[in-house]
Amino acid sequence: MASRLIRNRHVLGWVQALPLTAVLLGFLIAPIAMIVVVSFWGATEFSIYPAFQFDNYEFLFGSPVTYRVFGATLKYALITWALTLTIGFTVAYFLAFHVRSLTMQIALFLICTIPFWTSNIIRMISWIPFLGRNGIANQTLISWGMIDEPLEWLLYSDFSVILAFVHLYTLFMVVPIFNTMMRIDKSLLEAARDNGATGFQTLLHVIIPLTKPGIMIGTIFVVTLVMGDFITVRFMSGSQRANVGRLISNDIALLQYPSAAATAVVLLCTVLIVIAVMLRFVNIRKEL
Amino acid sequence: MSKPAKPKVGYSRRSLLKASGAALAASALPAPMLWAQDTKDIVLRQFGTGVSNLNDVANKVKEDLGFTLEMTALDSDSVTQRAATQPDSFDIADIEYWICKKVWPTGNLQAMDTSKITNYDKIVGIFRDGKLTPDSVIAQGTAPHSVGFVEGPGGTSFATGETGWMTLIPTIYNADTLGIRPDLIGRPIESWTELLNPEFRGKASILDISSIGIMDMAMVCEAMGEIQYGDKGNMTREEIDKTMAIFTEAKRAGQFRAFWKTFDESVNLMASGEVVIQSMWSPAITAVKSRGIPCVYQPLKEGYRSWGGGIGLSSSLSGMELDAAYDYINWYLSGWVGGYLMRQGYYSAVPETSKNFMSENEWGYWFEGKPATGNITSPTGDTLAQAGDVRDGGSFQERMGSVACWNAVMDENQYMVRKWNEFIAA
Numbered sequence: 001m002a003s004r005l006i007r008n009r010h011v012l013g014w015v016q017a018l019p020l021t022a023v024l025l026g027f028l029i030a031p032i033a034m035i036v037v038v039s040f041w042g043a044t045e046f047s048i049y050p051a052f053q054f055d056n057y058e059f060l061f062g063s064p065v066t067y068r069v070f071g072a073t074l075k076y077a078l079i080t081w082a083l084t085l086t087i088g089f090t091v092a093y094f095l096a097f098h099v100r101s102l103t104m105q106i107a108l109f110l111i112c113t114i115p116f117w118t119s120n121i122i123r124m125i126s127w128i129p130f131l132g133r134n135g136i137a138n139q140t141l142i143s144w145g146m147i148d149e150p151l152e153w154l155l156y157s158d159f160s161v162i163l164a165f166v167h168l169y170t171l172f173m174v175v176p177i178f179n180t181m182m183r184i185d186k187s188l189l190e191a192a193r194d195n196g197a198t199g200f201q202t203l204l205h206v207i208i209p210l211t212k213p214g215i216m217i218g219t220i221f222v223v224t225l226v227m228g229d230f231i232t233v234r235f236m237s238g239s240q241r242a243n244v245g246r247l248i249s250n251d252i253a254l255l256q257y258p259s260a261a262a263t264a265v266v267l268l269c270t271v272l273i274v275i276a277v278m279l280r281f282v283n284i285r286k287e288l
Numbered sequence: 289m290s291k292p293a294k295p296k297v298g299y300s301r302r303s304l305l306k307a308s309g310a311a312l313a314a315s316a317l318p319a320p321m322l323w324a325q326d327t328k329d330i331v332l333r334q335f336g337t338g339v340s341n342l343n344d345v346a347n348k349v350k351e352d353l354g355f356t357l358e359m360t361a362l363d364s365d366s367v368t369q370r371a372a373t374q375p376d377s378f379d380i381a382d383i384e385y386w387i388c389k390k391v392w393p394t395g396n397l398q399a400m401d402t403s404k405i406t407n408y409d410k411i412v413g414i415f416r417d418g419k420l421t422p423d424s425v426i427a428q429g430t431a432p433h434s435v436g437f438v439e440g441p442g443g444t445s446f447a448t449g450e451t452g453w454m455t456l457i458p459t460i461y462n463a464d465t466l467g468i469r470p471d472l473i474g475r476p477i478e479s480w481t482e483l484l485n486p487e488f489r490g491k492a493s494i495l496d497i498s499s500i501g502i503m504d505m506a507m508v509c510e511a512m513g514e515i516q517y518g519d520k521g522n523m524t525r526e527e528i529d530k531t532m533a534i535f536t537e538a539k540r541a542g543q544f545r546a547f548w549k550t551f552d553e554s555v556n557l558m559a560s561g562e563v564v565i566q567s568m569w570s571p572a573i574t575a576v577k578s579r580g581i582p583c584v585y586q587p588l589k590e591g592y593r594s595w596g597g598g599i600g601l602s603s604s605l606s607g608m609e610l611d612a613a614y615d616y617i618n619w620y621l622s623g624w625v626g627g628y629l630m631r632q633g634y635y636s637a638v639p640e641t642s643k644n645f646m647s648e649n650e651w652g653y654w655f656e657g658k659p660a661t662g663n664i665t666s667p668t669g670d671t672l673a674q675a676g677d678v679r680d681g682g683s684f685q686e687r688m689g690s691v692a693c694w695n696a697v698m699d700e701n702q703y704m705v706r707k708w709n710e711f712i713a714a
Contacts, residue, residue, distance in 0.1 A: 047372070047394065065710045072713075134561050152490055155562070156546045238546020238557075239496045240539070242713035250712070253365035254498070254705050255372060 032268070039261035048257050056262035066247075066263075070270065073243040076158075076233070077226045077274075080165040084222050085215065087166070088173025092214075093207070095174075096181035097189075112174055115167075124164045124232055131155040131163075156238035164236045169225055173218035180214030181207070216282045220275055227271050244270075327354040330612045335360035336382025337367055339571065339634070340460050340597060344667065345625055353619055355612050363550060364497050371396060371600075380613060381600040386430040386499060386697045388456050388600065392444070397600040399438050399453040404614050407621040410638045415458040415596070416450055420688055429503065429521025429694030432458060432596045456598025457617050458637035460629050463592035463687045467558060467568030471582045480504075480511040480590050483565060484538050493557055493566035494535075496547035498708035500695055503593050504567045505531050507692065511590045521696030525703055532707045536714045547712070551575075558583060570633040573680075578670035587681040591692030598637075630654050631667050635684060657683030 042051045060066050091112065099105045115123055130136050131154040138150040153159055184207065192202045208215075230245025244267045251260035334341065334357055341361040349357045360378075362370065368387045370377060375396035383391065391397065402408045413419045418426045418433035426433075436455055437447040446455070468477050473488075483492055483504075495501050506520040509531050517527055538544070545563050548554045555575045557563040568585065576583040599620065601613050619625075626636025627645030631654065636642040643651050652658035657679055664673040673679075681687045698704055 059706075063706075063710070065713045069713050128556075129560070132560050132562055234549075238493075239549060239712060240544065240546060242709075247709060247713070250705075250709050253369070255369055256702075256705070 035261045035264055038258055039265050041258040043256050043258045056259045060262055069242050069247055073227055077223050079162050080226045081222050083166045084170045084173040087170050088177055091174050092178035092181055095178055120168050131160055161233055161236040164232050165226055169222050172221040176217040177211055177214040180211045184210050212282045213284050216284055330355035332379045333358045334380040334382055335378050340382055353615055379602050379605050384597045385432040385435055386695045389430050389435045390697050398603040399441050402452045402454055406618050407638045427691045427693050428519045429696035431694050456600045458598045460634045461596035462570050462634050463594045463691055465588055465592050466586050467573050468584050468586050469564040470584050472564045477586050478589050480507045480588050483508050488565050490542050490545055491564045492543050493546055493563040495567045496549045498705050499697055505535050509534055520693045522698045525700055528704050528707055532711050536711055585680040591690040593693055594691040595695040628667050655684050
């Protein structure tokens with residue numbers, strides 16, 4: 001009787017897990033497996049053929065461009081991460097600890113999400129006329145007498161790419177950090193103050209350690225989004241810069257699917273390694 | 289997709305009825321109504337680049353021929369991709385000749401019987417024997433006639449002469465050159481070398497479509513005297529390396545403001561003054577001008593880089609749909625579309641039929657290179673030129689007669705593409 005129950009519970013457990021397993025198998029594992037398989041295939045100009053060859057990887061690792069482009073991708077990710085973290089943390093801190101009333105907190109938080117009501121392509125493209133040679137930014141600076149010549153580096157440069165990234169992705173940092181901050185027990189802050197800690201000490205020794213999981217979740221969002229992006233880099237650099245996403249999209253446009261798949265596999269591994277390293281510092285699961 | 293094929297007789301009776309303008313009578317009689325119904329139900333799916341996939345054309349087809357034409361506009365790379373990999377997703381492919389060279393070996397397109405093409409004899413020589421006039425020299429690159437014919441239905445390799453079986457029915461073509469902002473440059477521009485002139489540092493652009501961009505690069509390098517190409521349309525690895533080296537150096541020195549990939553991007557770069565000299569397409573010049581901004585499609589002494597597009601039929605087309613597709617092709621060459629496209633600055637494959645759909649002023653301005661006698665407007669109603677203006681580059685013969693090379697796909701295409709990727713990432 002008892003053993004049957006246990007068995008039944010096992011069966012029940014498996015049945016309950018089945019839908020999710022099926023979804024993950026069909027929409028996550030299978031596509032990735034397919035990409036890995038195709039990355040070993042060969043391609044002619046207009047077709048791909050099954051094979052097991054390392055040509056794609058050989059070319060990828062043999063080309064100095066690959067290293068430069070992966071370098072650029074990591075650079076974008078790192079700078080964007082640092083900026084979104086600084087801004088995101090500040091905004092979340094303000095919302096969580098300076099704004100006293102819950103209504104106000106919710107209202108201000110909703111204001112943060114307003115830019116997300118339009119598509120991110122539009123938010124990105126709207127920077128272009130603003131930053132252009134004859135754009136609003138340059139005209140304003142000239143009329144203030146701060147510069148004589150329009151600043152060329154405002155648009156179609158690393159600056160504009162990172163600016164767009166920060167604009168697009170800061171909210172992904174704000175939300176999880178704000179969320180963890182809201183769950184910090186206020187009595188801990190009072191205790192810190194009672195024990196003579198300055199505001200800065202409280203921030204450093206109480207708030208930051210307790211918001212680590214939120215920071216980490218935000219970091220994962222931002223890093224994966226930036227590393228997987230191709231359209232922002234294309235538009236904001238005027239096609240002058242490249243990241244890994246652009247390599248892949250160029251390959252796909254030219255029907256070089258196996259080569260695109262190989263690049264995608266390497267990118268996937270890179271992102272996984274980056275995340276694994278980050279998770280060494282913070283155990284999200286334990287602290288959630 | 290395939291519907292039961294109807295007997296030939298019935299089909300021609302239908303066209304007869306239609307031709308005699310008896311549509312009303314037809315719908316009153318039970319049997320012909322059936323045919324009318326069938327034509328109405330036919331849907332042909334066409335895809336191609338934005339230049340000729342126009343909704344106005346689809347509407348006119350519905351009006352004149354009765355069947356529905358569904359249009360999908362894509363960029364050149366996506367067009368190639370689709371023609372090569374998704375043969376069942378289209379009935380009619382509106383592609384360029386260099387794309388045809390790439391796609392034909394896949395067997396996704398079927399050859400067309402020129403005896404069914406009413407105006408075949410009037411198609412300009414460029415698409416038949418490659419010569420505009422009997423003494424023309426054939427330009428380098430993928431010249432349309434070289435991939436325009438196969439030996440017969442089912443032929444997979446291109447024929448050298450007119451065989452009666454065409455791969456693409458030519459529809460639209462033009463001679464491309466650099467676009468400039470005369471107001472911001474302030475001096476005459478005469479050569480392709482100006483694209484890399486340090487005077488325009490940070491104000492130049494080329495297009496980021498490798499197969500076309502490489503040709504513009506080649507025109508520049510050759511004009512600079514840096515490289516002598518055997519055939520710009522079919523470079524050796526060494527020639528590709530040298531070309532890319534020159535442009536990579538220029539890119540690192542900040543010569544380029546941006547690269548563009550879509551029509552709109554090229555228009556915006558030029559109109560906003562970010563760029564004063566760049567590779568450009570004819571209607572993009574028109575679009576800049578219609579905003580009231582001066583822009584010239586500058587003829588250059590080294591000649592033009594030309595391209596041509598045509599309609600290809602999917603190999604899965606048969607029966608009534610195939611007949612409808614031939615009807616469509618014959619209609620396409622009968623003048624209305626030609627007139628529409630010529631008023632945008634392109635050329636039609638059968639100019640003489642287009643003439644009937646253009647005013648004398650328009651024909652004189654666009655085709656003969658004469659000064660306009662009144663306002664020249666685009667098909668959408670924007671004023672493009674005033675009385676007295678002359679088309680950049682002059683007449684059809686002058687422009688198409690100084691083509692230096694055709695858009696091409698090379699034997700070393702894959703190598704070139706990799707090098708292009710490196711150039712973009714450099």
